[in-house]
Amino acid sequence: MEHDSPKSNASSDLIDRVHHEHVHLRRLFEDLAGTFERIGAEQTSAERKRELIESASEDMEVALDDMLEHFNQEEEIFFVEIEERFPVLSDRIEALVKGHELMGQRTRWLHEQLGKSAEEIGRNLTVILDVVRSMARMIEEHTEEETALFDDVLTKIPADERRALLEKMREI
Ligand SMILES: [Fe+2]
Numbered sequence: 758m759e760h761d762s763p764k765s766n767a768s769s770d771l772i773d774r775v776h777h778e779h780v781h782l783r784r785l786f787e788d789l790a791g792t793f794e795r796i797g798a799e800q801t802s803a804e805r806k807r808e809l810i811e812s813a814s815e816d817m818e819v820a821l822d823d824m825l826e827h828f829n830q831e832e833e834i835f836f837v838e839i840e841e842r843f844p845v846l847s848d849r850i851e852a853l854v855k856g857h858e859l860m861g862q863r864t865r866w867l868h869e870q871l872g873k874s875a876e877e878i879g880r881n882l883t884v885i886l887d888v889v890r891s892m893a894r895m896i897e898e899h900t901e902e903e904t905a906l907f908d909d910v911l912t913k914i915p916a917d918e919r920r921a922l923l924e925k926m927r928e929i
């Protein structure tokens with residue numbers, strides 16, 4: 758580990774930033790799973806259920822916005838740069854982009870469900886909760902694959918270029 762070498766700073770900034778966003782996204786879905794569990798609990802009153810649905814809907818909107826912004830940054834900057842430099846990694850990148858599409862679709866579907874009536878949401882709760890939990894798992898797996906890719910790649914990119922990449926990412 759070269760923590761105090763100036764050359765390693767840009768890449769650790771970059772990795773830290775992406776890592777921070779991954780943690781944030783996973784936590785959002787874990788919290789949402791908790792909210793849906795409370796919505797489904799028998800002891801929760803009808804009024805409280807409606808409040809929880811409203812707050813879940815707001816949280817889902819935040820999750821969707823933050824997630825799409827994060828995916829866009831990865832696809833427009835990281836993935837493009839990586840593929841240009843290391844065409845051999847294009848299959849791994851393609852798989853990650855497919856993951857983004859699937860997670861985006863599922864989150865949009867979840868957000869749509871939250872626009873329905875409390876009764877309807879109550880009837881679909883098992884499916885909704887399954888999808889929310891599957892999202893938390895997908896984010897976790899996706900993050901592992903992505904972190905491995907970034908680690909492989911960033912160690913191969915010269916320090917000054919990593920810095921330039923970080924600057925570009927900040928402009929988005
Ligand atoms: Fe990603």
Ligand SMILES: [Fe+2]
Pocket residue numbers: 775779827831900903
């Ligand atoms: Fe990511």
